[in-house]
Amino acid sequence: MPDLRIGDFSVARIEEMLTPGFAPDFLFPDYDPRILEAHPLLTQPGFRDAASGKLMSSMHAWLVRGRGLTLLVDTGCGNAKKRSAPAFQRFVDLDTPFLERLADAGVAPDDVTHVVNTHLHIDHVGWNTRLESGRWIPAFPRARYVWGAVETAHWLDGGAGLAAQPEATEVLADSVRPIRDAGLVDLVEDGQSIAPGLTMRVAPGHTAGLMALWLESQGETAVFCTDVLHQPMQIYRPDWNSRFCEAPDVARATRAQLLADAAERQAIVLPSHFGAPHGGRILRRAGGYAFAPLAA
Ligand SMILES: [Zn+2]
Secondary structure: OOOEEEOOEEEEEEEEEEEEOOOHHHHOOOOOOHHHHHOHHHHOOOOEOOOOOOEEEEEEEEEEEEOOEEEEEOOOOOOOOOOOOHHHHHHOOOOOOHHHHHHHOOOOHHHOOEEEEOOOOOOOOHHHEEEEOOEEEEOOOOOEEEEEHHHHHHHOOOOHHHHHOHHHHHHHHHHHHHHHHOOOEEEEOOOOEEEOOEEEEEOOOOOOOOEEEEEEEOOEEEEEOHHHOOOOHHHHOOOOOOOOOOOHHHHHHHHHHHHHHHHHOOOEEOOOOOOOOOOEEEEEEOOEEEEEEOOO
16 A cells, blocks of 8 residues: 555555455454355455455554654564464464564664554554564663553553463563563553653553544544454444454444544544455444545
8 A cells, every 4th residue: 555644644554464364253252244245345345355255354464653652553563473372373483574564665674763562462463572592672672662551551460461371471572571671661541642742642442442544644544453443344343343343342442533533523443354455434424434545
């Protein structure tokens, strides 16, 4: 996709992987296949792999540049990570050219000023670190890593997240704790700004402390809403949670609020896993919302 311009900022997508992901009836326990007939947009090749019926799944970082900032929103799965849980096997020992793609966009690791981890799940923190001489070191050593205070408490140091999902232990060990140990973390609360025009807002439910990043500049708005929306079909069925959402009722309420806010503000929605073209606008329609994907 071409770079987007949001006022004084540019936004580019740095791909890690783009593949068919989950079958819809696995990802969404409430899935009803009639949604594909009702909304043919959802069957376009960017969103659904016709051969397998699986939903297209992107792993990417959003690169935001402007006003002296070079900021990454979420960092995918990372290379060379060991994952023992059966559900994590697609993320084992990856060897993707993510840093080369970042370089192709004109960004060296030392150029990155901020890394925002919207939440601390396996597929959002991987490129926080890289392996060097057998040790996990910060991949962006000059950056401040921005994490939600609630999310951090949820996963680290005996929080409820880790108690419920002990398989996250190895993710925290190789991709989260080394950043904290290096003193690179800035914890943020709801409504806190990273810089003028960039505001973190709580969006809980998928995880306890997930935060979305809102970008506003020159009257234009984008929202990096991460896993509040896994797939475009949730714009038509905001009541469908993914099986990975921790608190179902909270996640539904957050999704409803996000869609209302994004439609009201005509924001470009830039989630973490939508297939091509990876983002778009939310339109109000009778009884709900519709999706207007970005031009390819
Ligand atoms: Zn995710």
